[in-house]
Each structure stands twice: as structure tokens, then as C-alpha cells.
Amino acid sequence: MDYINAIVLLLNYIFVPALAYGSQLALGAIFVTLIYGILRFANFATGDMMSFGTMVTILFTWYFQSLGISLGILPTALIAIPFAIIFMVGYMLLIDKFVFKYYRVSKSPPVQLAMVSIGVMFVTQAVVRIIIGPSDRRFFDGEKFLIKAGEFKEMTGLNEGLAIKSTQVITIVVTLILVSTLFWFLNKTKTGKSMRAYSDNEDLALLSGIDPKKIVMITWIIAGVLATIGGALYGLDKSFKPFTYFNNMLPIFAAAIVGGIGNPFGAFLGGYVIAFSEILLTYAYKKFFMYLLPESLEPNTLVQLLSTDYKFAVSFSILVIVLLYRPSGIFKGKIL
Amino acid sequence: MRKNLNVIAAYTIMLGLIILVGIFQSWNIALSIFNLCLISAVMTMGANIQWGYAGLINFGIMGYTALGGLAAVLISVDPVKEAWSAGGSNILFSLLLIIGMVLAVRYVLKKYEKSKVRTYIIATIIIAGIIIIRFVSEPGIEAIEEVDPAKTGFLGGFGLPIIFSWIVGALFAGGLAFVIGKVALGLRADYLAIATLLISEIVIAIIKHEDWLTRGVKNVIGLKRPAPYEVNLQQTDWFINLVEKFNSSKLNLITDLTERQAALNQFVIEGSSIFVKLCYSGLFLIVVIILLILTQKALYSPWGRMMRAIRDNEEAANAMGKNVVKQHLLIFVLGSAIVGIAGAMLVTQDGLFTPGSYRPMRYTFLIWVMVIVGGSGNNFGAILGGFVVWFLWIESAPIGLYLVNLTTAGLADTHFLKVHLIESVPYFRFLMMGIGLLLIMRYRPKGILPEKIEIK
Numbered sequence: 001m002d003y004i005n006a007i008v009l010l011l012n013y014i015f016v017p018a019l020a021y022g023s024q025l026a027l028g029a030i031f032v033t034l035i036y037g038i039l040r041f042a043n044f045a046t047g048d049m050m051s052f053g054t055m056v057t058i059l060f061t062w063y064f065q066s067l068g069i070s071l072g073i074l075p076t077a078l079i080a081i082p083f084a085i086i087f088m089v090g091y092m093l094l095i096d097k098f099v100f101k102y103y104r105v106s107k108s109p110p111v112q113l114a115m116v117s118i119g120v121m122f123v124t125q126a127v128v129r130i131i132i133g134p135s136d137r138r139f140f141d142g143e144k145f146l147i148k149a150g151e152f153k154e155m156t157g158l159n160e161g162l163a164i165k166s167t168q169v170i171t172i173v174v175t176l177i178l179v180s181t182l183f184w185f186l187n188k189t190k191t192g193k194s195m196r197a198y199s200d201n202e203d204l205a206l207l208s209g210i211d212p213k214k215i216v217m218i219t220w221i222i223a224g225v226l227a228t229i230g231g232a233l234y235g236l237d238k239s240f241k242p243f244t245y246f247n248n249m250l251p252i253f254a255a256a257i258v259g260g261i262g263n264p265f266g267a268f269l270g271g272y273v274i275a276f277s278e279i280l281l282t283y284a285y286k287k288f289f290m291y292l293l294p295e296s297l298e299p300n301t302l303v304q305l306l307s308t309d310y311k312f313a314v315s316f317s318i319l320v321i322v323l324l325y326r327p328s329g330i331f332k333g334k335i336l
Numbered sequence: 337m338r339k340n341l342n343v344i345a346a347y348t349i350m351l352g353l354i355i356l357v358g359i360f361q362s363w364n365i366a367l368s369i370f371n372l373c374l375i376s377a378v379m380t381m382g383a384n385i386q387w388g389y390a391g392l393i394n395f396g397i398m399g400y401t402a403l404g405g406l407a408a409v410l411i412s413v414d415p416v417k418e419a420w421s422a423g424g425s426n427i428l429f430s431l432l433l434i435i436g437m438v439l440a441v442r443y444v445l446k447k448y449e450k451s452k453v454r455t456y457i458i459a460t461i462i463i464a465g466i467i468i469i470r471f472v473s474e475p476g477i478e479a480i481e482e483v484d485p486a487k488t489g490f491l492g493g494f495g496l497p498i499i500f501s502w503i504v505g506a507l508f509a510g511g512l513a514f515v516i517g518k519v520a521l522g523l524r525a526d527y528l529a530i531a532t533l534l535i536s537e538i539v540i541a542i543i544k545h546e547d548w549l550t551r552g553v554k555n556v557i558g559l560k561r562p563a564p565y566e567v568n569l570q571q572t573d574w575f576i577n578l579v580e581k582f583n584s585s586k587l588n589l590i591t592d593l594t595e596r597q598a599a600l601n602q603f604v605i606e607g608s609s610i611f612v613k614l615c616y617s618g619l620f621l622i623v624v625i626i627l628l629i630l631t632q633k634a635l636y637s638p639w640g641r642m643m644r645a646i647r648d649n650e651e652a653a654n655a656m657g658k659n660v661v662k663q664h665l666l667i668f669v670l671g672s673a674i675v676g677i678a679g680a681m682l683v684t685q686d687g688l689f690t691p692g693s694y695r696p697m698r699y700t701f702l703i704w705v706m707v708i709v710g711g712s713g714n715n716f717g718a719i720l721g722g723f724v725v726w727f728l729w730i731e732s733a734p735i736g737l738y739l740v741n742l743t744t745a746g747l748a749d750t751h752f753l754k755v756h757l758i759e760s761v762p763y764f765r766f767l768m769m770g771i772g773l774l775l776i777m778r779y780r781p782k783g784i785l786p787e788k789i790e791i792k
Contacts, residue, residue: 042526044701099774111393111525115708116777118701122770125697129763246697250537253530309545316534323531324519325455 001158006291008160012149018279019272020168020237023175026271027230028252030182030264031223037199037262038219039104041113045121046227047249051242052091052124053228054235055132057084058139065141073143073166081232089224095120096220104216121246128242137240140167167237178229179268182222186264191218199262250312251278254319260329269331274315282308343716343785350723357731364606367613369730374620375681376722380706381627381715382674388713388787389640390667391647393529396516398699399536400672402543402691403512404505404679406550409493409689411501412560416492419483419548424491426476427548430469437465480548490551499562501680502623509676510669512539517668521661533696544691556689563615569608576600579607616685623681624719627674631715643667644713702729705773711783720785728772729765736764 028050035043043049060080070076099120103113146169149161186192191214198205198215206212231245238244251274259270284302293299306314322330354373358366379397386392440461448454481489520531543550550556569575580587583603590596634640646653646660654660683689702725710721728735740761744754776783 042530102778109525111529112777112781114526114529115704116774118704119770119773119777121701122705122766122773124770126763126766126770129766130757130760133760134763250534254534257527257530307545310541313538313541316538319534320519320531323523323527327523327527 423476505680513672713787
């Protein structure tokens with residue numbers, strides 16, 4: 001019985017939250033990796049682009065709520081997301097046309113493009129804050145829990161409860177669908193294959209008649225989809241605050257690089273690596289050991305490897321270690 | 337003279353703008369903008385050495401600034417004796433352990449060939465070391481944090497004049513940069529940017545949460561000043577006389593004695609804060625001028641020429657027998673040390689250390705905007721960038737308000753759009769910075785005052 005309790009404890013506090021957080025990071029990391037692989041620069045505006053997408057989602061959600069449209073137990077935001085994506089893709093293409101295109105055409109070094117993306121970051125951040133303000137917004141509605149801790153206890157007769165939020169399930173399901181569609185697209189369709197070819201060797205791809213304009217446009221469209229969905233899922237699960245989104249850029253970068261930048265599958269796994277290590281290293285295992293060990297051996301400290309204050313620092317340390325020992329990332333392999 | 341006309345013109349316009357603020361808003365605001373412009377200028381000089389001279393991207397400016405601030409605290413605060421007796425020995429012992437650990441790692445690195453076993457040995461040393469240090473330091477840390485937590489709860493510093501911290505801040509930042517440079521400088525440009533950004537976040541996390549050293553988010557307030565205090569000034573005779581002399585024309589208009597006294601008091605209060613700010617301006621100006629002379633000399637020295645050669649073509653410089661790795665490390669340390677000075681100056685001016693206020697937007701990206709806008713590779717440009725960008729950063733709110741009022745003039749004061757826009761005026765500074773950066777990068781990629789190299 002104690003063993004099951006211990007396992008449920010870990011499931012409740014580590015596995016489920018890490019899986020949801022990891023999925024959110026993974027979407028962002030694929031976004032970073034796609035931009036890096038095809039447009040060849042580190043996009044420092046990542047977090048703010050995600051917050052822009054989330055903002056549009058929230059605005060649509062409010063609009064639908066005012067019209068009285070809802071999905072019952074599911075959050076209204078799910079209907080808002082497709083509309084937000086259209087908006088977001090438009091914004092991305094607009095930015096590309098007026099900002100990034102010039103540098104791409106004149107073949108500027110990647111560093112310059114990264115600097116330009118900082119300009120985009122400032123502008124996007126300003127737009128988001130001017131439109132929706134800097135404060136915390138919750139836009140979740142519908143049923144909050146799929147399984148409540150109390151119900152779970154009653155059902156199984158265990159001491160430990162397992163609470164699963166519906167947003168966590170939605171996050172994981174949506175991520176899986178989205179990512180598998182994306183991999184299918186990249187690996188099976190002609191456009192996807194030409195994207196990979198372009199990422200692998202630009203000149204060769206151009207020689208074989210691949211249209212770079214189309215590739216770039218599709219990249220931005222996919223990026224817009226990923227940014228909006230990733231951002232909206234994070235906002236549904238936690239809450240929407242522009243500053244948090246800006247900060248999320250850092251673990252997202254970490255995930256993308258740990259997974260091997262330019263490699264979408266690596267980025268996908270990298271998100272989970274970062275999320276799990278953050279939560280595993282900062283969780284206090286006292287209760288876990290109390291279930292497993294006999295009373296005489298029970299720990300009297302928290303058995304916490306690092307205090308939760310260092311949550312972000314964990315992912316950054318992993319990144320630094322990976323950069324030092326395997327600069328090409330854990331899941332090295334073909335480019336894109 | 338002719339060649340430097342644009343430099344002189346740019347600086348005159350900038351000073352004119354600050355003077356205009358002094359006339360139309362108040363001299364107090366103008367001087368505080370000026371002081372922060374000077375501090376920003378020091379930071380941009382540091383970033384400019386790295387980016388403009390050597391082409392190294394350092395997005396860790398925030399970390400060095402915070403370390404400089406930490407130096408200010410550790411130098412100027414009086415030591416907390418109870419805390420030292422409660423847990424000082426544990427902390428010192430842990431420090432010894434850390435030094436021992438580093439030496440052990442170094443020994444292993446030197447003694448054995450690169451192999452998997454070596455990596456594992458090093459990993460074991462580090463993990464075992466961390467666990468031992470945690471066990472040793474934990475009781476000490478708890479004891480220290482329990483000493484009067486509302487007021488102290490940390491070890492305090494050395495109780496020296498805060499001015500010394502400017503040098504110590506440089507040493508701290510330089511030391512950190514040495515470590516970072518050793519491990520990260522081999523990375524490609526954009527990787528280096530991300531790595532330094534994340535490392536600076538780790539530094540901030542440590543400063544925020546190691547309460548025994550920095551008081552963390554409880555902040556350290558009331559640091560000693562190198563300048564006189566307003567309250568003391570207001571009671572000194574020579575200062576009151578000085579203020580009287582300055583404002584004699586206005587004071588003479590008032591005939592009533594009590595009213596005259598009241599007016600004088602008002603002038604003295606205003607004057608004292610301006611006087612204190614002027615003291616800071618003087619100190620900061622000295623730092624900026626010294627640094628400017630040094631960096632200018634360096635830029636035109638054979639060493640500066642070599643740095644540019646490395647920046648423009650690393651392989652060629654390497655082939656000419658220049659040690660690229662060593663020079664990169666040197667310049668990384670130097671630039672970071674200058675940023676450290678700026679961090680200490682900032683805390684000195686504010687008189688308080690608030691770890692929570694170090695955010696990458698303000699301390700890393702804004703400084704980069706300054707470098708790019710001002711003109712990378714040109715010291716005068718970098719300083720000008722610091723001035724222009726900081727000026728806009730502060731003044732964009734009034735400008736934004738003016739623009740909002742202008743564009744929404746037709747709407748009623750209670751119209752929701754107008755109310756909303758006026759509420760979000762503070763965020764126009766981000767918009768202005770972003771658009772400014774994008775425009776400069778597009779139409780004047782070398783900055784307002786571009787780099788221009790002449791052999792002297």
C-alpha cells in the first residue's frame with residue numbers, strides 16, 4: 001500500500017505537472033528550432049510572440065463569452081485559438097515583410113538578425129502591454145478538474161490524492177496531435193521535405209527549384225500556429241502575464257539547445273528534459289521517503305536537492321553543461 | 337576639428353535636451369537623468385569594448401551589474417558581529433571547501449589525459465563537494481538568517497567607504513567573466529549570447545536567494561554615501577549662504593521677513609537635493625572621463641589594432657601568430673569589469689540594493705540598444721548611445737502622453753480608448769526603443785556615430 005501511495009505522490013506532484021509544463025515548453029522549443037533551422041537566427045522575440053498569440057486568444061475568448069458561446073466543460077479558449085492563429089500568422093508575416101526580409105535578402109550575418117529580433121521583442125512587448133496591460137489574466141472557464149484529489153482518495157482508498165487538471169490533459173493531448181501532424185508534414189509531404197532540404201543546404205535546395213519565398217512563408221505560418229497554441233495552453237494552465245512569457249523564453253531556449261537546435265524532434269524531447277529536471281531536482285522528497293522507509297530511517301529534513309527558488313537555474317545549468325560537452329545538443333542528428 | 341564636427345554636434349544636442357528638461361520640468365529630474373545617463377554610458381563602454389572592439393556578444397550584462405551592486409553592499413555595510421559569531425565559521429569553512437574543490441578539479445584536469453574516466457572523476461568531486469558543503473553550511477546559514485531577520489539576517493560587509501566598491505565591483509565582475517569566458521567563449525556567436533544570458537539569470541537567482549550574503553529580496557537599504565546627506569546640508573551655514581546668494585534676485589523681491597525665510601527654506605531643500613546630485617555627477621563624470629581616455633588609448637594602440645584584426649578575420653589573425661583565445665578572454669574580462677564598475681556606481685547612487693529589480697530587459701537588452709544605436713566600435717558613439725537611449729527611456733512617457741493627447745484630441749476625456757491609452761503610456765517606452773532600434777539597424781546599421789578608424 002505504501003508503495004502505491006509513494007508512486008501516486010510522485011505522479012501527482014512530479015509526473016503530471018512536468019508532462020504538462022514540458023509540453024508547453026516543447027511547443028515553444030519547436031518554434032525556436034524551426035526559425036533557427038530555416039531562417040537561421042536565434043529569435044529573441046519568442047516569448048513575446050507567444051504572449052501576443054495568447055493575448056489575441058484572450059480577446060477572442062472574451063468576445064465569445066460576451067456572445068454567450070461556450071464549450072460546456074471545455075474552456076471557451078479552444079474555439080478562440082483558431083481565430084487567434086489567423087491573426088497571429090498575419091502578424092508574423094507582417095513582421096517578416098517589414099523587418100526580417102530585408103536582412104534575409106541582403107544575407108546579413110545571423111548575429112544581426114538576432115539583434116533585429118530584439119527590436120521586434122521590444123515592439124511586440126509594447127503592443128501586448130498597451131493592448132491588454134501588464135497584469136495577470138485568467139481566461140480559463142469550464143470544468144477545472146478531471147479528477148479531484150478527494151474523489152481519487154475515495155475511489156481508491158489511498159492516503160494520497162491524485163488531482164488531474166483538465167488543462168493539463170488538454171495541453172498534453174493538443175501537443176501530441178499538433179506535434180505528430182507537424183512531423184508528418186515535415187517527413188511525408190512535398191512541402192515539408194523541401195523545407196528540410198532548404199534547412200540542410202540552402203544553395204542546393206535553390207538549385208533544385210525550391211521556392212525560398214514559399215518556404216519562408218510556410219515556416220512563419222507554422223511558427224505562428226505553434227506560438228499561439230503553446231502560449232494559449234500555458235496561459236490556460238497557469239495564467240497570462242506578459243512578463244512571465246518573456247521569462248519563459250529562457251527555458252524554451254534551453255530546451256531547444258539541449259535537444260539540438262535545428263532538430264524539431266530534439267526540441268520536442270528537450271522540452272520534457274528541461275521540465276522534468278526542473279521539477280525533479282527541486283521537489284522535496286520527504287513524504288516520498290516516509291512512505292518507503294521504515295520509521296526509524298525517516299528523514300528529518302526536506303530531502304530537497306535544491307530549493308524551488310533555483311527552478312530556473314536548474315534548466316540553465318543543464319543548458320550550460322550541454323553547451324560545454326555537446327554543443328550540438330543531446331539528440332544530435334540530421335538537421336531538421 | 338572638422339572631422340569631429342558630428343561628434344560635437346551630437347553631444348551639444350544631447351546636453352541641450354537635458355538642459356531643456358531642467359528648464360521645463362525641473363533641475364532635479366534633469367540631473368537624475370544626467371547621472372543615470374553617465375552610469376549607462378559606463379555600461380555601454382563595457383559592452384562596446386566587447387562587441388565593438390572584438391565582436392563578442394555578451395548578453396550577461398545584468399549579471400555583472402548585479403555583482404557590482406553586491407560589491408557595494410559587501411564593502412560599505414558594517415559587519416554584523418552576531419551573525420559572524422553565529423555562523424561565520426561555517427561559512428568560512430565552506431569557502432575553504434569550495435576552494436579545495438576547485439583545486440582538486442584543476443589538479444585532475446592537469447594530471448590526467450582527457451578521457452571518460454576523468455569526466456566521471458570530476459563529476460564525482462563536484463557532486464560530493466556540493467553535498468558536503470550543503471551539510472557544512474546549512475546550520476551556519478540558518479543561524480545567520482535568524483539574527484534579527486527584520487534588520488540584518490546577513491553577514492554584512494566590511495564597513496569601508498562605498499567608493500572602494502567601484503574597484504571591488506570591477507574585480508567581482510571580472511572574476512565572473514573570467515570563469516564564464518573560460519567555459520563559454522569557444523561557442524558560436526548566437527550560442528554565446530544565449531549562454532551568457534542564461535548564466536546571468538543564474539547569478540541573479542543566487543543573489544536573490546542566498547539571504548545570508550545579500551539579504552535577498554529583503555533588500556539592503558540605507559547604504560553609506562560618498563556625498564553629503566540632504567538633511568545635514570540643510571543645516572550647514574555655508575550651504576544656506578550659497579543658496580541665498582544664488583537666489584538673491586528672487587529672494588529680494590519678497591519683503592516680508594517670515595515669507596522670505598519660508599521661501600529660503602524651500603530653496604534650501606530643493607538646492608540640497610540638487611547639490612547632492614551634482615556631487616554624484618562629478619564623481620561619475622570623473623569615472624567616465626578616465627574610462628574614455630583609457631579606452632580611446634587602447635583603441636588606437638597596437639593592441640586595439642590587433643583586436644580589430646581578430647574581430648574582422650579571426651583565422652587571419654590566428655595565422656599571424658595572435659593568440660585569439662587569450663585575447664578574447666582578456667577583452668571579455670575587461671569589458672565585464674567596466675560593467676561591474678557601473679553596477680557599483682548605480683547602487684552607490686540609489687543607496688539601496690534590490691536584487692529583485694535586476695531584469696534582463698532593463699539591464700541587458702536596453703544596454704544593447706544603447707550600443708547599437710550609439711555606434712559600436714566608437715567610444716564616443718557608445719557614450720552618446722547611453723545618453724540618448726536613457727533620455728528617451730525616461731522621457732518617452734511624457735512624449736507618449738503628449739502624442740496620445742494629440743491623436744485623441746477629438747475624443748471625450750472619458751472615452752474608453754483615451755482612458756486606456758493614457759493608462760498604458762508607460763509602455764510606450766518599449767515601443768519607442770523597439771522602433772528606434774529597428775530603424776537604426778535598417779537605415780544606419782553602424783549607429784549614430786559610426787566607427788571610424790584613423791591611423792595616428
